[in-house]
Amino acid sequence: MTAIGxxxxxxxxxxxxxxxxxxxxxxxxxxxxxxEDCFYTAGPSLVSAxxxxxxRLKVGLGIAPAVARxxxxxxxxxxTLEALGPGRFLPGIGHGVQSWMKQMGVRPKSPLTTLxxxxxxxxxxxxxxxxxxxxxxxxxxDVKLDAPPVTPPPILLGxxxxxxxxxxxxxxxxxxxxxxxxxxxxxxSVEYAGSPEGFVVAVFAAMCVRDDRKTAYEWTxxxxxxRIGDSHPGVTALPFFxxxxxLFDQSGVEGLVGMPTDWWxxxxxxxxxxxxxxxxxxxxxxxxxxxGLFPDPEVEHGLPQLDYVLELAKG
Numbered sequence: 001m002t003a004i005g006x007x008x009x010x011x012x013x014x015x016x017x018x019x020x021x022x023x024x025x026x027x028x029x030x031x032x033x034x035x036e037d038c039f040y041t042a043g044p045s046l047v048s049a050x051x052x053x054x055x056r057l058k059v060g061l062g063i064a065p066a067v068a069r070x071x072x073x074x075x076x077x078x079x080t081l082e083a084l085g086p087g088r089f090l091p092g093i094g095h096g097v098q099s100w101m102k103q104m105g106v107r108p109k110s111p112l113t114t115l116x117x118x119x120x121x122x123x124x125x126x127x128x129x130x131x132x133x134x135x136x137x138x139x140x141x142d143v144k145l146d147a148p149p150v151t152p153p154p155i156l157l158g159x160x161x162x163x164x165x166x167x168x169x170x171x172x173x174x175x176x177x178x179x180x181x182x183x184x185x186x187x188x189s190v191e192y193a194g195s196p197e198g199f200v201v202a203v204f205a206a207m208c209v210r211d212d213r214k215t216a217y218e219w220t221x222x223x224x225x226x227r228i229g230d231s232h233p234g235v236t237a238l239p240f241f242x243x244x245x246x247l248f249d250q251s252g253v254e255g256l257v258g259m260p261t262d263w264w265x266x267x268x269x270x271x272x273x274x275x276x277x278x279x280x281x282x283x284x285x286x287x288x289x290x291x292g293l294f295p296d297p298e299v300e301h302g303l304p305q306l307d308y309v310l311e312l313a314k315g
Contacts, residue, residue: 003289004031004312004313005057005058005060005290005291005292005309006020006024006032006292006293006305006309007032007033007204007293007294007295008032008035008046009035009294009295009297010036011297012297012303013299014041014045014049016299017050018049018053020032020050020303021050021053021054021059022053024306024309025054025056027313028314029309030290030313031058031090032057032060033062033290034060034061035062036063036065037100038096038100044077044081047059047060047081047089051081051088054085056088057088058085058090059085059089060089060156060176060202060290060292061089061090062092062176062292063094063156063176064077064091064093065095065096065100066093066095066108066114067096067106067108067114067137068096068101071117071118071121071122074093075122075125078126078149078155079126079149082126083147087153089153090202090290091156092157092158093118093156093158094115094159094176095112095115095158095159095164098111112164112167113136114137115157115159115164116167117136117137117138118137122155123152123155123172125143125144125145126145126149126152126153127148127152128144129144130142130143130144153173154174154200156174156175156202157172157175158177160178160233162192165192165193166193166194168193169193169194169195169199173198174199174201175200177202177203178234179203179205180206180224180227181234182267182268183266183283184237185233185234186286187237188237189201189233190287201289201290202288202289202291202292203283203292205269205279205294206220206269206294207276207305208268208296209272209275210272213271213272213275214257216272216275217256221257222253228244228245235267238266238267244259247259261275265278265279267279273311276293276312280312293308
C-alpha cells in the first residue's frame with residue numbers, strides 16, 4: 001500500500017508546519033515531507049516540530065545536502081529525530097545543488113564520492129558502530145553515537161543521474177525522486193539502481209487540483225515548460241517526451257495546455273481530483289512506496305490543496 005502525504009514547500013513559513021502536520025495527522029494522511037533548500041528553512045528543525053506535534057504521521061526530510069553538515073552531525077540529527085518519533089522519520093540525503101554548495105564554500109571535488117562516503121558512514125553510525133574513516137571527503141576518528149536508534153531508518157538518496165542511482169542501489173535504502181516523478185521515471189530510476197530487494201522509492205508528485213482540467217493545466221504549464229527546458233529526467237523518461245518538446249517548441253505554454261489528458265495524468269496529480277487519483281494509482285503501479293504531493297509554493301494557492309491530499313489519502 002502506497003503511503004500518501006504532502007510536501008511542505010521551502011517557501012511556506014516555518015511556523016505553519018505544526019498546523020499542516022496536525023491537519024494531515026488528524027485527517028488520515030500518512031506523511032509530510034519537509035523540503036530543505038538553501039537558503040530557506042532548515043529541514044531537521046521543521047521535521048522535529050512536525051514529529052513532536054503529531055502522534056502517527058511519518059515525516060520525511062527531502063533532502064539534506066551531504067556536505068552541509070559533517071557526517072557525524074548528520075548522524076546525530078537523524079538519530080535525534082528518530083528518537084522524537086520512533087519509526088516515523090524518513091531521512092534523505094543528496095548531493096545538494098552544486099552552485100549553492102559553492103556559495104557556502106563546501107562544494108566537493110567529487111559529489112559522487114562524497115555522497116557515497118557520507119551515506120556509508122552515517123549508516124554505520126546509526127547502526128551503533130564506532131567508526132574511524134579517512135576518505136576523500138569524510139574523516140572520522142573513533143566516533144560513536146551515544147544513543148543510536150533501536151531500529152535505524154533506511155537512508156534515502158535524493159539523486160537524479162544514472163551513476164547516482166546506481167550508487168543508491170549499492171549503499172542506500174532507497175531514493176527520493178523530485179517532481180515531476182513520473183511513473184516512467186520511477187521505473188527507469190529503479191532499473192539504474194539495479195532493482196535491489198527492499199529498495200524504497202519515495203517521490204514528490206507535482207499537484208494542482210482544480211474544478212476543471214483546463215484551469216489546472218493553465219496553472220501548471222509554465223512550470224512544465226521550465227522542466228522541459230532543463231531536460232529534467234522526470235520528463236525526458238516519458239515515452240512521449242519528443243512529441244511534447246516539439247509541441248512546446250512550436251506553440252509554447254499554450255501548446256502544453258492543449259496536451260492529451262493522459263499525458264498530463266502521467267506528469268502529475270494535475271487536473272481534477274479524479275485525475276490526481278489516477279496519477280497516484282500509476283505511481284503505485286510503478287512500485288512507489290511513498291508519495292509526497294507537492295502543491296504550489298505560494299501559501300495562498302498551495303495550502304488549500306491540503307484538503308485534496310486528505311481526499312486522496314482516503315483512497
